Amino acid sequence: GPGRAGAGQERRDALREELLLSPLPTGDVAATFQFRTRWDADLQRGAVSHYRLFPKALGRLVAALGVRELHLALTQGFWRTRYWGQAPLQAPAGAELWVWFQPTVTDVDKAWKELSNILSGIFCASLNFIDSTNTVIPTASFKPLGLANGTDHHLLRYAVLPREVVCTENLTPWKKLLPCGSKAGLAVLLKAERLFHSSYHSQAVHIRPVCRDASCLAVSWELRQTLTVVFDFFSSGQGKKDWSLFKMFSRTLTDICPLASQSKVYVDISPKNKEKELLEVSPTPTSVHEAIVQGDKKTYAVYDLLSPSLFNTSRSLNVQLKWKRPQDSSEMPIPTLHAQRYVGGYGLQTGEICTLIYNTHPYRAFPVILLETVPWYLRLYVHTLTIITKGKENKPSYIHYQPAQDRRRPHLLEMLIQLPANSVTKITIQFERALLKWTEYPPDPNHGFYVGSSVLSALVPSVTAMKDMDVEQSPLFTSLFPSSDGSSYFVRLYTEPLLVNLPTPDFSMPYNVICLTCTVVAVCYGSFYNLLTRTFHVEEPSRGGLAKRLANVIRKFRGVPPL
Amino acid sequence: VCTSRFWFNYRHVANTLSVYRSVKRLGIPDSHIVLMLADDMACNPRNPKPATVFSHKNMELNVYGDDVEVDYRSYEVTVENFLRVLTGRIPPSTPRSKRLLSDDRSNILIYMTGHGGNGFLKFQDSEEITNVELADAFEQMWQKRRYNELLFIIDTCQGASMYERFYSPNIMALASSQVGEDSLSHQPDLAIGVHLMDRYTFYVLEFLEEIHPASQTNMNDLFQVCPKSLCVSTPGHRTDLFRRDPQKVLITDFFGSVRKVEITTETLSLDRGVAAFESK
Numbered sequence: 144g145p146g147r148a149g150a151g152q153e154r155r156d157a158l159r160e161e162l163l164l165s166p167l168p169t170g171d172v173a174a175t176f177q178f179r180t181r182w183d184a185d186l187q188r189g190a191v192s193h194y195r196l197f198p199k200a201l202g203r204l205v206a207a208l209g210v211r212e213l214h215l216a217l218t219q220g221f222w223r224t225r226y227w228g229q230a231p232l233q234a235p236a237g238a239e240l241w242v243w244f245q246p247t248v249t250d251v252d253k254a255w256k257e258l259s260n261i262l263s264g265i266f267c268a269s270l271n272f273i274d275s276t277n278t279v280i281p282t283a284s285f286k287p288l289g290l291a292n293g294t295d296h297h298l299l300r301y302a303v304l305p306r307e308v309v310c311t312e313n314l315t316p317w318k319k320l321l322p323c324g325s326k327a328g329l330a331v332l333l334k335a336e337r338l339f340h341s342s343y344h345s346q347a348v349h350i351r352p353v354c355r356d357a358s359c360l361a362v363s364w365e366l367r368q369t370l371t372v373v374f375d376f377f378s379s380g381q382g383k384k385d386w387s388l389f390k391m392f393s394r395t396l397t398d399i400c401p402l403a404s405q406s407k408v409y410v411d412i413s414p415k416n417k418e419k420e421l422l423e424v425s426p427t428p429t430s431v432h433e434a435i436v437q438g439d440k441k442t443y444a445v446y447d448l449l450s451p452s453l454f455n456t457s458r459s460l461n462v463q464l465k466w467k468r469p470q471d472s473s474e475m476p477i478p479t480l481h482a483q484r485y486v487g488g489y490g491l492q493t494g495e496i497c498t499l500i501y502n503t504h505p506y507r508a509f510p511v512i513l514l515e516t517v518p519w520y521l522r523l524y525v526h527t528l529t530i531i532t533k534g535k536e537n538k539p540s541y542i543h544y545q546p547a548q549d550r551r552r553p554h555l556l557e558m559l560i561q562l563p564a565n566s567v568t569k570i571t572i573q574f575e576r577a578l579l580k581w582t583e584y585p586p587d588p589n590h591g592f593y594v595g596s597s598v599l600s601a602l603v604p605s606v607t608a609m610k611d612m613d614v615e616q617s618p619l620f621t622s623l624f625p626s627s628d629g630s631s632y633f634v635r636l637y638t639e640p641l642l643v644n645l646p647t648p649d650f651s652m653p654y655n656v657i658c659l660t661c662t663v664v665a666v667c668y669g670s671f672y673n674l675l676t677r678t679f680h681v682e683e684p685s686r687g688g689l690a691k692r693l694a695n696v697i698r699k700f701r702g703v704p705p706l
Numbered sequence: 707v708c709t710s711r712f713w714f715n716y717r718h719v720a721n722t723l724s725v726y727r728s729v730k731r732l733g734i735p736d737s738h739i740v741l742m743l744a745d746d747m748a749c750n751p752r753n754p755k756p757a758t759v760f761s762h763k764n765m766e767l768n769v770y771g772d773d774v775e776v777d778y779r780s781y782e783v784t785v786e787n788f789l790r791v792l793t794g795r796i797p798p799s800t801p802r803s804k805r806l807l808s809d810d811r812s813n814i815l816i817y818m819t820g821h822g823g824n825g826f827l828k829f830q831d832s833e834e835i836t837n838v839e840l841a842d843a844f845e846q847m848w849q850k851r852r853y854n855e856l857l858f859i860i861d862t863c864q865g866a867s868m869y870e871r872f873y874s875p876n877i878m879a880l881a882s883s884q885v886g887e888d889s890l891s892h893q894p895d896l897a898i899g900v901h902l903m904d905r906y907t908f909y910v911l912e913f914l915e916e917i918h919p920a921s922q923t924n925m926n927d928l929f930q931v932c933p934k935s936l937c938v939s940t941p942g943h944r945t946d947l948f949r950r951d952p953q954k955v956l957i958t959d960f961f962g963s964v965r966k967v968e969i970t971t972e973t974l975s976l977d978r979g980v981a982a983f984e985s986k
Contacts, residue, residue, distance in 0.1 A: 219749065257799050264801020267776050271800075310749035311757050312776040335772055339749055339756040585781055586711055586830040650832070 156182040156196040158322050158403045160329045161619045163443075164386075165411040166422065166464065167227045168475040170377040171342075172386045175231055176329060176370040177619040178321055183355055183363045187245065196402060197366060198320040200265055201350060205364070208258050209248040211298075212289050213350040215240045217268060219309040220343035220373070221639055224481040229437050231620045232369055234345045235596035235637040237305035238268055243287050244298045255300045267312040269304070276519065277595075278302040279555040282543050284514040284600050288624065289351025290362060303516065305593035305640040309344060311335040317346050320368065328400025328448075329408075332392040333370065343373040349623075367623070387463040395459040399448050408446040408462060409618060413439075423465045429453060436621055438479075438605020438632045443618075479504050479603050480511065480562075484596075484638035491576060491646040494521075498570040498597060498638060502562040504604060509631070510540070510561045511601040513570070517554040517594055519547035520577040520645060525556075527573040532566050549577075576645050588647045596637040604631045709783060709820030709829045711745040716900040717891050719747045720761050721819045721861055721907040723769040728914040729815070732962030740791055740806055742778035744820075744830050754897055761903045761911065763895040777804045785835045793846045810851035815859070815960040819907065822862030824885055825870075841871040848874040855948070857960040861906050863888040866942040878925065878948045878955075882906030882932070883939035890938050905937045919962050925952040 163175040182197045186205045194202055204210060216234035224230070240259065248254050255278065263270035282296045314335055318325045325333055338344055347369045355361040374391050377384050388395050399406055409432070412422045428444035429452065435441070446453060446462060453460060481501050488494035500511060517523055525544055530537045541559035545552075562568055609629035624633040695705040708722040726741055748757050748770045759770040778787060790796045791806050808814055820827055826834040847853055858879040860868050865881030872879065882889040882904070891901035892908045903911075909932040917923055929943050929952070945952050958964045 260799040261801055264803045267779070267803075269780060269782055272781070306780075308746040308749055308780065310746055311770060311772065312774050312779070315773055315775065335757040336755075586832040 155184060156180060158196050158400070159405040159619060160400065160403050161405075161407050161409065162329050162332075163231070163409045163411070163618075163620050164462065164464070166386070167373070169226050170384050171227070171373055171375045172391065172464070173227065173230075173343075173371060173373045174391065175620060176333070176368075178330070178368045179619055180322065180366045181353070181363055182366075183361070185362060186364050196322040197364070201320065201348070201366060202364075204258065204261060205350060208254050208261075209245040210242055210254075210258065210350070211245045211291070211352065212243040212287050213240075213258075214242070214288075214347065215262060215266070215349075216345060216347035217266070217307065217309045217313050218343075218345040219339070220341070220345075222343055222345075222373075222637070224478055224636060225483075226475070227373070228476065229478050229480075229634055229636075230371065231437075232347070232371065232623055233635060233637055234347060235303055235305070235598075236640045237303060237593070237595070238270060238307040238309075239301075239303045240270065240273065241285050241299065241301040243291070244300075246293070246295070246298065248298070251298060251300065259302070266316050268307055268309075272304060273302040275552055276550065277304065277516070277553055279516050279545070279553060281514055281555070281557060283541065283557055283559065284512050284598055287351070288349070289353055289365070290359075301516075303595035305595045309346070310339065314338065314346065317348070317368065317370075320348070322402045323400035327398040328403055328406055329396065330400070331396065331398070332388065332394050334392060334394060337392050338370075338372050341372045342375040342379075343371065345372075346370045367619070385463070385465050388461050395461040396448065397459045403449075406448040407618070408448065408460075409443040409620075410446075410462060410464065411441060412444050413441040425463045425465070426456070426460070432618070434617065434621055435605070435607050435609045437634070438603065438607065438609070440607050477503050480599070480601055480634060480636065482597075482599055482636055482638050484641065486641050486643055487571070488573075491644060493573060493575050494643065495571055495573045496523075496594075496641065500560070500562060500568045500570070500599065502564060502566050502568075504564050506564050507604040508561060508563045509601060509604055510559055511599050513556075513558050513560060514598040514600075515554070515556040516597075517547070517556070517574070518592065519549055519551070519553050520579060520592070521554075521574040521594065521643060522547070522577060523554050523556070523572055523574045525572070528556075528570070529572075530558075530560060530568060530570050532563060532568045537561065537568060576643070578646055581648060581650070584647065584650075588645070591642040591644045594641040594643060596640050599634075599636040599638070601634050601636075602631040603634050605629070707742045707783070707788060707816070707818045707820075709742075709744050709818065709827060711830045713745075713747070713750055713752050714900050715745070715820075716747050716759075716898070717903050718819045719743055719745065720759050720769060720903045722817065723759055723774070724761050724903070724907060724911040725817045725859075725914075726774070727769050727771060728911065728917075729961055732914075732917065732958060733919055734961075734963045736775040737803065738963070739775075740777050740804065741775065742783045742788065743776050743780075744783040745780060752899075760895070760898070761908065763893055763902060765895075775803065781830075783830060785829050785833050785839075788829075788835070789839070789843050792843045792852075794850065794852060806852070808852050811854050812852075813855045813857070813960050814853045815857045817859045817861075818868075819861040819904070822860070822864060822868065824864050825867045827860070827862055827868060837868045837871045840868060841873060844872060844877060845874045848876075855950075855955075855959070859910075861889060861904050865889065869944050872944070872947060875947055876949055877944075878952065879944045880928070881942050882937070884942050887939040906932050906939070906941060909936060914957075914961065917957050917961065919958060919964050921956075921958065923957045925955045925957065928957060 159179045161177045165173050167173055180196045184191055186202055216239045218234040218236050221236055222230045222233050244251050244254060259270045259273040279301050280296060280299060281301050285299060285301060318330060318333060321330050323330060325331060349367040351365055352362045353365045355363045410424050412424060424444045429447045429450050430445045432443045432445050484498045486494055487497050537560060539558040539560045543557040545555040547554040698705055708718045710718040722743060747753060748759050758768045761767050761769050796805060818827060822828060826836045828834050855876045858869060858877060861882040864883060864885050866884045869879035869881060890905055892903045892905045894901045913931050932941050934940050
């Protein structure tokens with residue numbers, strides 16, 4: 144179990160925190176924070192009254208709404224798998240929420256609606272916009288990542304909001320859920336001004352039940368908070384290729400979180416192409432760890448913040464990465480599985496969604512599950528679905544298609560496609576754009592409408608066989624996805640979100656029409672009415688006042704015509 | 707409440723965030739503030755300095771800060787949601803942070819900014835709220851005893867028209883310009899490329915920066931804040947519905963949360979039941 148719990152039968156929850164710095168092939172750096180709180184208590188039975196490290200807001204959510212697993216991710220930007228390699232944990236642009244409920248929950252839709260409202264209050268995100276028009280029930284793509292008794296997929300709900308913006312107001316409550324807040328430990332590096340000045344920022348919360356120990360007789364609850372950020376100062380031309388914690392976060396590590404039982408910084412120093420290491424780290428790491436991550440052997444320099452020797456020389460830890468010689472840009476490794484998606488066609492009536500999936504493994508073929516969720520106003524025509532690999536048609540071995548109902552539910556398309564070795568698979572499907580009612584348009588309709596990312600889940604064959612490892616001893620970034628056997632590893636990829644223009648009316652037309660019609664009516668009808676109903680008659684001049692009459696009387700006497 | 711969308715309305719978000727910041731600084735916690743921002747400026751792709759919103763072009767004050775809680779953002783800022791928050795008629799699943807949980811002893815400050823006209827305020831380019839609707843909403847609040855005293859500040863063009871129709875007691879209103887006048891913006895910043903703040907709110911912010919929780923400044927000082935020489939428009943105010951004399955109303959009654967603390971030297975004995983619970 145956790146190392147410092149010598150004093151504690153009482154201490155049943157433990158915090159491990161970890162930061163992984165991985166240099167990317169393009170010269171940028173990805174930093175992944177993981178904070179894992181594990182609590183040996185049974186939240187389901189509601190026998191909990193005292194929350195220590197596990198945040199009360201989330202604990203009560205699990206107990207009250209019967210949640211078995213919860214995964215919420217808020218992302219800004221897009222992870223470029225082709226250039227950056229596989230992400231340890233990827234998320235689609237916007238907000239993504241998928242939840243497995245307990246079998247005891249009778250009305251899953253009602254619990255889902257309440258859950259999204261409560262989470263929108265906790266994380267200051269518009270998750271209350273999740274309703275039946277963007278929720279789907281996947282059948283094969285999202286299997287539980289924690290302990291599961293049965294997998295009735297009617298207990299699963301998945302929704303994605305691609306338009307959701309992520310900013311400091313989402314980061315602040317996320318930081319407040321950490322036991323040490325942002326005051327000590329690795330979380331002091333999380334400053335909004337640096338984190339959002341990046342090309343990819345993703346923060347996530349994962350709650351799942353895990354085995355308490357190897358015998359798996361009791362259940363513990365695990366909360367993982369992950370934050371991945373990619374700093375692109377080098378590739379956007381703003382800086383040199385030397386990285387350090389201070390340069391990335393404008394802060395260094397000074398204090399350790401006293402509540403953490405483990406606090407480590409890992410730096411990926413794996414040699415590329417079996418050469419000697421060309422990456423140098425300073426100060427000297429406390430140890431070097433080798434692991435097989437994502438099917439490949441990788442070497443990490445480890446800084447254990449809890450070891451007393453680390454802060455001996457200086458009070459702050461500023462990890463610096465230097466390249467020994469300039470990296471040859473032609474030797475960028477290509478990941479085994481990557482994908483791309485775009486909209487084809489022209490005009491505002493029809494279009495086509497094309498997805499390209501690349502399998503770059505030289506000799507192994509493997510299957511991939513593709514999940515597409517398309518909003519109802521892009522009417523998909525499934526008879527136009529074509530899947531072509533190497534010039535020939537590729538029939539999927541499993542298709543689950545649920546057509547959309549206008550204003551009630553979106554399209555859901557799930558397919559299991561076999562990807563031959565070293566191939567590109569092109570999947571196209573045509574759609575027609577619908578005309579919405581004029582009150583259904585958002586305030587900025589000319590921006591376009593988003594289609595959420597598609598999800599690709601696959602078991603990719605690994606280069607080196609992985610051995611079984613103890614979850615407690617291995618780094619956190621290796622134990623997120625359960626691995627069934629050592630010959631392949633699980634990968635979940637997301638494609639780009641699409642931005643599609645719908646035919647948009649001119650919203651000033653009602654005003655224009657009213658003005659024009661009223662003017663025409665006033666001019667034409669009014670003139671006719673006057674012409675037809677006005678009669679002209681001669682008017683006698685008036686007899687005048689008293690003075691005039693007197694003058695007329697005098698003139699009558701004189702014999703002169705009257706005035 | 708900021709009701710404007712799109713990047714060139716940066717100044718409205720900066721206005722709202724400045725008032726939010728002052729109010730938090732003077733002691734009101736996030737649980738007592740409902741902040742509505744119709745668009746995201748800080749993490750907008752056009753913002754050259756992400757996660758920041760500045761009020762002045764020398765960039766010294768980041769009004770967005772590090773600890774901000776936006777309750778209604780983006781498409782959620784609609785006339786319907788605004789009126790529902792005021793009158794309390796919200797769906798049962800709304801979280802607490804999105805509700806106005808006030809009772810008959812609460813003082814409420816409402817600050818609205820955006821684009822407006824004679825008798826209306828535009829929400830997000832697609833709908834408006836009229837002064838009659840607003841007055842009726844306040845009357846509903848009064849009848850349900852949802853406020854003790856209410857201060858309404860509006861910074862839009864022709865803002866004074868919005869408070870002409872109020873008829874409920876205990877309301878004081880301030881506006882940045884009279885009917886027929888436009889409220890103008892303060893200064894543009896060449897790096898960000900838009901105007902950073904409106905004049906009236908800029909001088910109100912300067913005034914509020916000098917208030918601390920123990921200050922005794924009263925409402926009459928707030929009425930003098932932006933004379934015509936600085937603001938170009940004539941700010942107006944309305945106090946006829948307010949029962950107390952504005953001279954005696956402290957700024958911190960609305961903008962801050964000052965609690966009265968009484969120190970007692972007597973000893974209190976706890977009940978036996980409480981003592982038994984504590985010993986468990």
